[in-house]
Amino acid sequence: MDRVTKNFYSKNNYENIMKKLVYLISCDYTNKNIKLIDGYHIQLVYVKKLLQQDFNNAIVLVNTVISWIEYAVAAKFELVENKHGHSLTRKIKKLSNDIDKYSKKDPKKTYLVELYQVSLCLDDLWDTNKQNFEDGRYNVGIGRHSIQHGRVDPRCYNAEIMEKLICLLYALVKLPEIEDVIK
Numbered sequence: 001m002d003r004v005t006k007n008f009y010s011k012n013n014y015e016n017i018m019k020k021l022v023y024l025i026s027c028d029y030t031n032k033n034i035k036l037i038d039g040y041h042i043q044l045v046y047v048k049k050l051l052q053q054d055f056n057n058a059i060v061l062v063n064t065v066i067s068w069i070e071y072a073v074a075a076k077f078e079l080v081e082n083k084h085g086h087s088l089t090r091k092i093k094k095l096s097n098d099i100d101k102y103s104k105k106d107p108k109k110t111y112l113v114e115l116y117q118v119s120l121c122l123d124d125l126w127d128t129n130k131q132n133f134e135d136g137r138y139n140v141g142i143g144r145h146s147i148q149h150g151r152v153d154p155r156c157y158n159a160e161i162m163e164k165l166i167c168l169l170y171a172l173v174k175l176p177e178i179e180d181v182i183k
Contacts, residue, residue, distance in 0.1 A: 009163045014055050017163055020170040021048040027173060034173060036075075040068050051162070058162035059154050065165040066147045072172040073122060089126050095119045118171045121164070 009016050025045055029038045043064060050057040070088075074080045077091045096119045099112055124130065124143065131146040137153040142161055146152040 006160060006163070009167070010055075010159060014051065014159075014163075017166050018048065018052065020166055021051070024170060024173060036068060036072060036173060040071070043068075055159050055162070058159055059157045062154070062157040062161060062165065063147055065162065065169065066144055069125070069165060069169050069172065070144060070148070072169060076172065076175075089128075092119065092122045092126050096123060114171065115175060118168065118175060121168050121171075125168070 021044060024036070025041065025048065027034045027036065027041070029036060029041055047061050047064065050061060071080065073092070074088060077088060079088055079091070096116070099116045099119060102112060126144050128143075128145045130141040131143045131151070133140060133146070133149075133151045135141075137151060138156065140146045140152050142152055142156060
């Protein structure tokens with residue numbers, strides 16, 4: 001994250017990140033377009049409380065936020081209740097290609113830019129080539145694979161990683177359905 005962005009999210013005791021958490025907490029979880037489940041709402045309240053007390057609490061919260069993101073992504077691709085959840089990686093990679101194809105057809109669709117940024121973040125988070133377990137727990141890339149499989153030392157987690165994850169979750173929840181954007 002570049003320094004300007006980092007400063008924006010960390011200033012005033014992470015006020016801008018807290019605003020994103022407040023939005024996520026206030027979502028109507030009965031709305032089918034909100035891709036989180038009610039139980040995550042309860043966790044969001046606690047995560048916000050812990051981060052407000054001390055943002056360094058992120059060290060114990062990264063795994064939780066990764067789980068929320070994985071659920072939101074699976075829900076966006078309609079794979080939550082599907083035995084083919086492993087195809088999520090392929091769907092994420094295909095998304096970037098689809099966005100490129102559809103942006104050429106209609107460059108005025110502003111959500112394509114936002115969706116493209118989200119797809120780049122997801123690509124990084126899901127790219128197992130950037131998370132080589134052989135690099136060791138102190139050097140492995142931070143991503144969904146290394147975190148969920150416990151291959152990274154949690155001391156590598158920091159405020160910047162938490163900021164990125166919360167921003168990604170916020171974007172996933174706010175974006176319209178993928179099919180609606182790339183049609």
